[in-house]
Amino acid sequence: MKKIKYTSKSHPEKGVVASAFGLISLCSLIYAIKKSSDLSGNVGGTLALPVFLTFLMTVAGLALGVLSVLEPDAYKLFPVTGIVLCSLVMASMIVMMVL
Secondary structure (H helix, E strand, O other): OOOOOOOEOOOHHHHHHHHHHHHHHHHHHHHOOOOOHHHOOOOOOOOOOHHHHHHHHHHHHHHHHHHHHHHOEEOOHHHHHHHHHHHHHHHHHHHHHHH
């Protein structure tokens, strides 16, 4: 008979928020790219503020993800997901700025 171990682990709130920030940032970036493509790149300053806010949300998501990974006795699914999504969005934004 297999014994079941109960655990006091939980999903950290910061990790869930980091994942949500990463998902929102990814959707926002995809929208900005689609909008820019539809306008043939002639967006002027209309997307500057949303993209800047997306970048700030990405930085906040990375910070929250890293802080929640360091929490003891917590599951790592949401923090790692948030870190991966935010890193992907940040890298994409940096590449687009350089190119």
